[in-house]
Amino acid sequence: MVSTEAATAVMKRPYEVEDGLVRLRAGRCPACNAVYCPARLVCDGCGHRGLEEILLAPRGKIYTFTTVHQSTPEFQTPYHLCYVDFDEQVRVMLPAAGEERPRIGEDVEIVLGTGPRLVGTEPEEGPHALMVAGPATGRDEDDV
Numbered sequence: 001m002v003s004t005e006a007a008t009a010v011m012k013r014p015y016e017v018e019d020g021l022v023r024l025r026a027g028r029c030p031a032c033n034a035v036y037c038p039a040r041l042v043c044d045g046c047g048h049r050g051l052e053e054i055l056l057a058p059r060g061k062i063y064t065f066t067t068v069h070q071s072t073p074e075f076q077t078p079y080h081l082c083y084v085d086f087d088e089q090v091r092v093m094l095p096a097a098g099e100e101r102p103r104i105g106e107d108v109e110i111v112l113g114t115g116p117r118l119v120g121t122e123p124e125e126g127p128h129a130l131m132v133a134g135p136a137t138g139r140d141e142d143d144v
């Protein structure tokens, strides 16, 4: 049985938005440094309980992807499902933001949008705020 405190930690919003950049919430094991996204209560690697919360970088790199042609009725197909590698040494499965075919090795940023939800996270209240990976915009001061 999971304690109320532990259950609350798991149900937190799975990301933070800082300066317009979306950063996924993750957990790092203080004993062996393994990183999990979504965060979990116990480290798979060493069994340590009580992972520390971290925020992943707002950008990652596409490791690989697949195209989903059949899904449940609420999701329009086809869509692309990507594995994205982050500098924090964690690989996260995220749906692509657009219909454009992802490119393996491409740098992408995490954005909010509609589509399938990050596996293992709880839905937010109100409108869907879902995590999707899109091409890095390379924005600079001139883009607003």
Ligand SMILES: [Zn+2]
Pocket: 029, 030, 031, 032, 033, 034, 043, 044, 045, 046, 047, 048
């Ligand atoms: Zn560990």
